[in-house]
Amino acid sequence: MISQERVLRTPIPGPRSRELHARREAEVPRGFGVTLPIFVDRAEGAVLVDVDGNQLVDLGSGIAVTSVGASDPRVVERVREQAGRFTHTCFMVTEYAGFVDVAAALNRLTPGDHPKRTALFSTGAEAVENAVKIARSHTGRPAVVVFDHAYHGRTSLTMAMTAKHLPYKESFGPLSPEVHRVPTADPFRGPFFTAEAAFARFADVVRTQIGAGRVAAVVAEPVLGEGGFVVPAEGFLPRVAEFCAEHGIVFVADEVQTGLARTGRMFASEHEGLVPDLVCTAKALAGGLPLAAVTGRAEIMDAVHPGGLGGTYAGNPVACAAALGALQTIEEQDLAGRAARIERRVLPRLRALAAGVPAIGDVRGRGAMLAVEFVVPGTTEPAPEVAAAVARHCHAHGVLVLVCGTYGNVIRLLPPLVIDVDLLDDALGVLDEGIRKVAA
Known part of the structure; x- marks a missing residue:
């Protein structure tokens, strides 16, 4: 069993992941991009364990794939x-x-x-x-x-x-x-x-x-x-x-x-x-x-x-x-109901944050498919550099988020629908900290 908590034992990515990534670059064509160059050793629920022993909160679900959680029994x-x-x-x-x-x-x-x-x-x-x-x-x-x-x-x-x-x-x-x-x-x-x-x-x-x-x-x-x-x-x-x-x-x-x-x-x-x-x-x-x-x-x-x-x-x-x-x-497990509960927990928190951060142009989504769009304050002009910086902050602190949008200015949240409430709150705290640090 993998404890459903965020644990950082090394910088992200850690030394073993960096070593394996160097090998990947020698063996795999560059056409395959990567969001976060860590190598996963095990995964369960909403937690990814990398080869360096770090436990990351997965708010991407393999791009909405592991909705039932990683390694569902x-x-x-x-x-x-x-x-x-x-x-x-x-x-x-x-x-x-x-x-x-x-x-x-x-x-x-x-x-x-x-x-x-x-x-x-x-x-x-x-x-x-x-x-x-x-x-x-x-x-x-x-x-x-x-x-x-x-x-x-x-x-x-x-x-x-x-x-x-x-x-x-x-x-x-x-x-x-x-x-x-x-x-x-x-x-x-x-x-x-x-x-x-x-x-x-x-x-x-x-x-x-x-x-x-x-x-x-x-x-x-x-x-x-x-x-x-x-x-x-x-x-x-x-x-x-x-x-x-x-x-x-x-x-x-x-x-x-x-x-x-x-x-x-x-x-x-x-x-x-x-x-x-x-x-x-x-x-x-x-x-x-x-x-x-x-x-x-x-x-x-x-x-x-x-x-x-x-x-x-x-x-x-x-x-x-x-x-x-x-x-x-x-x-x-009524995961549709759980997705609705995730929306009710997350959207108000993100909207409250947006009220104090002019770089957040919009907060939106349905269920556990939620997003924050970053713009140049006072406009609808996309600010992809802000989204990228927020994602880097989250990754460095053990929370995997994904960037999307035609202009690359949106942070998308796709947590496994089985995510523990405390773990979700912990991950949102990291996101909140990153947005305030980068965008405010």
């Missing part, structure tokens, strides 16, 4: 049992029950009571790309509409769907065609980005510049992830979904980061009563193992011909076993 138990029976057969060659069990669980949990089907893959980008394939097959149309500040993945198609150029698209073109971008409803950015104004712009672009009859899918994150944890203005996404239904367009919710209890509901779409045609999940789905899914209306999912979906590792049996353990933990 149900995940570990099911993985051990499944690995002892078989690790792979390929579901498209010979079948196994775990794949079907995960599909059934997602068919039950995703919004809407209509008949559904679920296809399993390995990564979030695969899920999004396959959702587009399915939508194109169903509609016979080519175009895909996405939003400003979106992040959908690193494959050729999902790179084109992702907004941020550097580091995701720089030097990797040409990108996939027929991807069109429209403004989102960002409440922090002023009157042009209200729900009404953003929807009017969306509808105008789709009708006049793309052609509604050419659009296969509109793909939206219910809360922007890499784009800065922006919660769209209330009413915007429901109006987009209504527009899609009126024009025969498949509305796809990219819930790769927001799904599976992260925002205080099982799916973030539920906050506004959205019932997407297709829902993409990954990250938290398998408690740390690579697994992703597209779940959607049966008539849309069944539009693809036999053999048109798949992949060698799609729905790997060990990953499916992990998912069944993770889903059990999420439901039995």
